[in-house]
Amino acid sequence: MDEQALLQASKSGDAGAFNRLVEHYQTSIYNVSLRMVGDAAVAEDITQETFVSAFRALHTFSAGNFRAWLFRIATNACRDHLRSAQVRRNTSLDALVESSSFSFTSEQETPEEYAVRRELSSFIQQSLSTLPTDQRMVLILVDIQALSYEEAARALKTPVGTVKSRLSRAREAMRAALSTQRELLPAQIRSG
Amino acid sequence: MRLFGEGFGDRHCSLETVSSFLDGALREREMQRVESHLASCTDCAQHIEEMRSVVGVLRMMPTVPAPRSFAIPAPARVFVAEPARPWWQPAPIAGLRALTMPSPMTSVRAMAAAAALALAVVFAGDVSGIIGTPEAPVQVGIQDPNPLVGPGNPPGPEQNPILGEPPVPAPDAGNAPVVDAPVAEPTAPEATLPVHSWYRLELWPLELGLLALTAAMAAFSIILRRRTSSS
Incomplete structure (x- = not known):
């Protein structure tokens, strides 16, 4: 995929070219939204809103990291949603955890391993939702979506030093939470 | 960034040091200092291992497939970037396009x-x-010196109809025979034509x-x- 060529075509109004970019990035954007808001339906809405907003504002994107630019739009939309829906924060977390797609995937696992995996998945998502929004965003972008510090800084429009600081605090919070549930950790991690 | 301290005592690695160490984001000299510290500090070594486990778990979090395509529908109106124009030139109004390029x-x-x-x-x-140069009105006809005087409206003796002053009595006014003043001929009313x-x-x-x-x-x-x- 020649991203630059697709971007140029998209800027000229070629929706087909832009949709090829959408296909490439939609899973990442959806996952970030899902981890951020913890609600599959809301994450869908935010993902769609992100791409529509991106297409409309494409002429303002001059150069640089398109993925980081998309993540910025998505995280802003998540932030707006979380700000406006504080009271509904945990409404659909259970439904999200129950979703079979929101679990570790592994072949040839026993029913017991499957149950533990789901429980860990649930616990991680719950722990994520207790983090402050800024720390959660950094943790999701860097540790789950594997963005570099610089990309995360661009996506969140913050200095790299701030990203490092937030990330360390978020990781420490997750360490403190998971230290109480070590039996849920996969064997290779527990032993490592 | 302080390598040591920040809540764990000055003799232990700071949170940010541990996090950056795991990501390999420290400078070479800082990495060497942390590694030498870990060789002698079991607390920091354990802390780093626990943190490494957390990062490992998070990175193992599966990617959830997108539930549907988020492709945008073909827009009815294509959004095309506006061509560059000087700052003093106002943006064209869409509805006036026909007028701007007739x-x-x-x-x-x-x-x-x-x-x-x-x-x-x-x-x-x-x-x-x-529009045009204003002119004085053109009067047609003769100006009536005494428009109030007429057959049924003789001039009063107490006021000069022209000067508005009482008439000056003649020296022999008391003995002089009364002579009727000549009555002006009635004239047509003043006629003025528009300019x-x-x-x-x-x-x-x-x-x-x-x-x-x-x-x-x-x-x-x-x-x-x-x-x-x-x-």
């Missing part, structure tokens, strides 16, 4: 309409006297010019339309 036919018709409108305005102003009439147009050269321009533009428009329809 065709020759539209231009000729607009000029004919403008000329006709200007002709109407000038003519109306000329006739009504709003500007349709037959007294002062701006006739301008009006004639505008009339000619309107006719020319209308004729040109007709010719253009015939040529367009024939081609």
